[in-house]
Amino acid sequence: MPRVVDNVQIGPMTWKMRVEVPRLVAKAKAGQFVIIRVNESGERVPMSIAGLNKDEGLLTIIYQVVGKTSALMTTVEGGGEISDCVGPLGVASHVENWGTACVVGGGIGIAPVYPIAQAYKEAGNKVISIIGARSKENLFYEKEHGEVADELHVCTDDGSYGHAGFVSDVLDKLLKDGAPIKMVMAIGPVPMMRVVTRVTKEYEVPTWVSLNPLMVDGTGMCGGCRVTVGGETKFACVDGPDFDGHAVDFDILTKRLNAYKEQERRAMKKFLDDPHCRLAESVRQFTYPGTK
Amino acid sequence: MVQKIEKKERMKIQRAQMPEQAPEERVRNFNEVPHGLTEEQALSEAQRCLECKKAPCIDGCPVEVDIPAFINLILEKDYAAAARKIKETNSLPAVCGRVCPQEEQCEIKCVLAKKFKPVAIGHLERFVADYERENDLVQIPAVAPPTGKKVAIVGSGPAGLTVAGDLVKLGHEITIFEALHKPGGVLVYGIPEFRLPKNIVQAECDAMRDTGVTFENSTIVGKMDTIDELFEQGYDAVFIGTGAGLPNFMGIEGEQLIGIYSANEYLTRSNLMRAFDEEGYDTPIIRGTNVAVLGGGNTAMDAVRTSKRLGADHSYIVYRRSEAEMPARAEEIHHAMDEGIEFHMLTTPIKFIGDEEGRVKQMECLKMELGPPDDSGRRRPVPIEGSNFIMDVDLVVVAIGNSSNPLIQSTTPGLETNRWGNITVNPETMQTSRPGVYAGGDIVTGGATVILAAGAGKKAARAIHQYLTNGAKPE
Ligand SMILES: Cc1cc2nc3c(=O)[nH]c(=O)nc-3n(C[C@H](O)[C@H](O)[C@H](O)COP(=O)(O)OP(=O)(O)OC[C@H]3O[C@@H](n4cnc5c(N)ncnc54)[C@H](O)[C@@H]3O)c2cc1C
Ligand SMILES: Cc1cc2nc3c(=O)[nH]c(=O)nc-3n(C[C@H](O)[C@H](O)[C@H](O)COP(=O)(O)OP(=O)(O)OC[C@H]3O[C@@H](n4cnc5c(N)ncnc54)[C@H](O)[C@@H]3O)c2cc1C
Numbered sequence: 202m203p204r205v206v207d208n209v210q211i212g213p214m215t216w217k218m219r220v221e222v223p224r225l226v227a228k229a230k231a232g233q234f235v236i237i238r239v240n241e242s243g244e245r246v247p248m249s250i251a252g253l254n255k256d257e258g259l260l261t262i263i264y265q266v267v268g269k270t271s272a273l274m275t276t277v278e279g280g281g282e283i284s285d286c287v288g289p290l291g292v293a294s295h296v297e298n299w300g301t302a303c304v305v306g307g308g309i310g311i312a313p314v315y316p317i318a319q320a321y322k323e324a325g326n327k328v329i330s331i332i333g334a335r336s337k338e339n340l341f342y343e344k345e346h347g348e349v350a351d352e353l354h355v356c357t358d359d360g361s362y363g364h365a366g367f368v369s370d371v372l373d374k375l376l377k378d379g380a381p382i383k384m385v386m387a388i389g390p391v392p393m394m395r396v397v398t399r400v401t402k403e404y405e406v407p408t409w410v411s412l413n414p415l416m417v418d419g420t421g422m423c424g425g426c427r428v429t430v431g432g433e434t435k436f437a438c439v440d441g442p443d444f445d446g447h448a449v450d451f452d453i454l455t456k457r458l459n460a461y462k463e464q465e466r467r468a469m470k471k472f473l474d475d476p477h478c479r480l481a482e483s484v485r486q487f488t489y490p491g492t493k
Numbered sequence: 494m495v496q497k498i499e500k501k502e503r504m505k506i507q508r509a510q511m512p513e514q515a516p517e518e519r520v521r522n523f524n525e526v527p528h529g530l531t532e533e534q535a536l537s538e539a540q541r542c543l544e545c546k547k548a549p550c551i552d553g554c555p556v557e558v559d560i561p562a563f564i565n566l567i568l569e570k571d572y573a574a575a576a577r578k579i580k581e582t583n584s585l586p587a588v589c590g591r592v593c594p595q596e597e598q599c600e601i602k603c604v605l606a607k608k609f610k611p612v613a614i615g616h617l618e619r620f621v622a623d624y625e626r627e628n629d630l631v632q633i634p635a636v637a638p639p640t641g642k643k644v645a646i647v648g649s650g651p652a653g654l655t656v657a658g659d660l661v662k663l664g665h666e667i668t669i670f671e672a673l674h675k676p677g678g679v680l681v682y683g684i685p686e687f688r689l690p691k692n693i694v695q696a697e698c699d700a701m702r703d704t705g706v707t708f709e710n711s712t713i714v715g716k717m718d719t720i721d722e723l724f725e726q727g728y729d730a731v732f733i734g735t736g737a738g739l740p741n742f743m744g745i746e747g748e749q750l751i752g753i754y755s756a757n758e759y760l761t762r763s764n765l766m767r768a769f770d771e772e773g774y775d776t777p778i779i780r781g782t783n784v785a786v787l788g789g790g791n792t793a794m795d796a797v798r799t800s801k802r803l804g805a806d807h808s809y810i811v812y813r814r815s816e817a818e819m820p821a822r823a824e825e826i827h828h829a830m831d832e833g834i835e836f837h838m839l840t841t842p843i844k845f846i847g848d849e850e851g852r853v854k855q856m857e858c859l860k861m862e863l864g865p866p867d868d869s870g871r872r873r874p875v876p877i878e879g880s881n882f883i884m885d886v887d888l889v890v891v892a893i894g895n896s897s898n899p900l901i902q903s904t905t906p907g908l909e910t911n912r913w914g915n916i917t918v919n920p921e922t923m924q925t926s927r928p929g930v931y932a933g934g935d936i937v938t939g940g941a942t943v944i945l946a947a948g949a950g951k952k953a954a955r956a957i958h959q960y961l962t963n964g965a966k967p968e
């Protein structure tokens with residue numbers, strides 16, 4: 202079973218886990234993802250690659266606590282194990298030297314655009330990175346992005362740090378001011394990716410988005426991850442996760458992500474209500490403020 | 494040893510009735526439906542066999558199990574020996590005794606079939622295999638001295654497991670790479686618990702591990718190492734048993750709605766991820782009140798019977814041909830009927846209709862009639878103009894077949910495939926266009942049966958052994 206080297210909280214609801222999976226890491230590339238299972242009764246959850254340490258065989262994933270499984274993940278201690286980690290899954294992000302390329306990361310999307318920014322940089326691009334979060338405390342990887350990007354823009358929705366506003370606003374302004382961006386890669390919540398593609402459509406800048414539909418196997422076997430791109434059905438786990446943002450049907454994606462809303466809510470409540478729940482107090486506070 | 498009786502007398506014995514859970518009871522649980530024969534029943538059934546010299550039943554068996562010989566061992570009450578007899582040619586009797594279509598293989602050929610009912614070969618096979626396992630009589634086979642040769646097996650379905658079981662005994666070092674977190678292929682992710690309990694598949698895999706087979710689960714060949722890289726790492730031969738795991742959809746309007754599953758997704762959630770047990774496992778599943786399953790094969794029967802157990806009020810089979818053309822096993826169709834499954838024959842959906850949240854709520858269908866036969870020899874269904882009608886459904890499971898997963902083919906240069914993407918092989922040796930690379934099971938034939946996959950594995954194991962020992966370089 203894969204060993205978890207460390208698993209630390211880096212934001213109110215954000216954790217960073219490093220897993221020792223040398224053979225997987227040797228093959229993995231930016232833009233791909235893995236599927237993990239925490240324990241025998243657990244679900245298979247997809248997680249983007251947020252960092253690869255080829256020398257030590259370490260995979261970094263950064264995750265947000267949104268439900269039972271992500272909450273359960275926080276309980277794994279450094280030195281512990283998870284049941285499975287399979288990958289690398291999906292097609293690696295397309296990388297070439299376009300001259301100037303821009304990565305846009307919103308919320309948890311800040312994590313997966315980091316290795317992509319690195320890959321763009323290595324290919325010789327001038328890299329402009331735009332990262333944004335709800336508030337200052339939700340922001341992470343600013344330093345990492347700063348080390349890679351030729352130009353880093355940071356923003357927060359509430360204006361508590363950096364530019365006040367959305368990542369798409371910053372991108373819009375850059376394009377309006379004539380930044381020579383030839384390619385955009387945007388990863389984040391679906392509404393954010395949708396807005397970014399609207400902006401870049403206007404300036405006719407090709408844009409990749411990384412889609413995160415619900416998945417089961419991640420090998421093309423179930424079709425649960427199907428998305429509509431340019432009117433065609435694609436399986437995000439094998440045909441993606443990166444797709445042409447201007448062709449993606451975001452409406453269908455948004456709806457499909459809500460397929461299990463009711464079951465998810467029940468599972469999370471049951472988990473937190475369990476007196477043995479060892480979950481960090483912060484998660485409990487966030488989900489049910491004011492409880493002990 | 495049971496006293497043998499006159500042939501005439503034997504023919505008077507009634508075929509044993511498999512005891513099973515009553516339909517009202519079983520639709521509320523996931524326990525296995527048939528309980529298995531009692532010892533008494535098995536002995537009585539074994540008496541029925543006439544021990545034909547030129548046993549036609551053997552010709553009907555794709556792997557030529559010596560049927561009268563194993564039945565005779567039942568009469569000697571040496572059930573473990575009977576199981577071992579079967580295992581000489583079929584390594585998975587507990588599985589095959591449950592899921593093989595005996596009624597169209599060995600039993601249909603049984604001499605008794607014409608005038609009486611055929612010997613219940615499948616039930617007896619299951620009986621001896623269960624007896625052996627439940628009484629801890631499974632022997633770890635003797636393993637030949639190490640040959641120093643390494644074989645990689647891609648996929649742990651019945652094809653891959655059979656190759657592994659045969660080659661490990663011959664002293665080769667065997668590693669099975671499996672994409673999912675549990676080995677067994679369709680046996681674990683597809684076929685439901687109520688037809689094939691998962692502990693049986695697990696026991697088969699455990700026995701193999703004890704014999705020396707290494708299982709590397711959660712390892713996708715082509716994503717992790719490619720076949721060429723396996724050779725570079727010192728493997729001497731590779732067997733590809735990756736199955737037919739790419740679900741087909743209808744390609745009609747509304748197929749992206751929530752509540753429309755492929756059979757693979759629905760069954761994987763329920764079987765592999767055990768979503769039927771909401772208390773014990775985390776993976777969710779849509780349960781549905783009015784469930785339509787599209788298709789008429791074993792997969793469709795498994796899905797529709799699952800939906801009933803998950804609490805549906807109405808579970809429908811919607812099939813575009815008539816009952817006579819349904820490819821599912823007769824036994825499964827009857828089980829489904831007993832469980833109150835409603836059959837809409839000669840019906841095909843043309844559109845799915847959703848609510849504001851994007852959940853399926855209705856399905857528009859057309860009635861069909863049978864025209865002249867098509868390439869498959871079955872009469873072609875043709876739509877009846879203006880016969881459109883609406884069905885209220887909140888869950889639809891599409892069970893219209895699978896295609897081959899292209900991953901291995903696309904990452905293995907020089908591996909030839911046919912126009913459906915199936916790997917082409919020499920039918921005698923199961924060797925592919927690449928030296929040292931063999932393939933078998935659904936990846937070669939398209940969706941078929943457990944025993945055909947296992948039979949292909951047998952052939953491949955023989956050829957691989959020859960290749961590894963005489964270095965019989967392929968022409
Ligand atoms: C290719 C891919 C890469 C991903 N990478 C990451 C990552 O790097 N970090 C990370 O935190 N999450 C990532 N996700 C999402 C992650 O898999 C889900 O957040 C996780 O499965 C939630 O499980 P849960 O039990 O905690 O929450 P659940 O109880 O299952 O869900 C709670 C809430 O989260 C939403 N949710 C569930 N699954 C997804 C999903 N697949 N995508 C978006 N929202 C979802 C639900 O709609 C629901 O509102 C990725 C998903 C995919 C498909
Ligand atoms: C729901 C259902 C019910 C059925 N019922 C019956 C029945 O009653 N009787 C009967 O005889 N037959 C039945 N069948 C058919 C039968 O199960 C198959 O014909 C048989 O399992 C094929 O075996 P296989 O070894 O070729 O492949 P599979 O059983 O499909 O196994 C292939 C395995 O390979 C793995 N794999 C794929 N690609 C890779 C890769 N790149 N790397 C590593 N691993 C990989 C897959 O994850 C899978 O586990 C049924 C099929 C289904 C779907």
Ligand code: SF4
Pocket residue numbers: 541542543544545548549550551560561602603604605612614
């Ligand atoms: S054909 Fe029937 S009666 Fe004859 S050997 Fe086979 S099972 Fe026995």
Ligand code: FES
Pocket residue numbers: 415416417418419420421422423424425426427436437438439
């Ligand atoms: S997750 Fe099953 S096909 Fe993509």
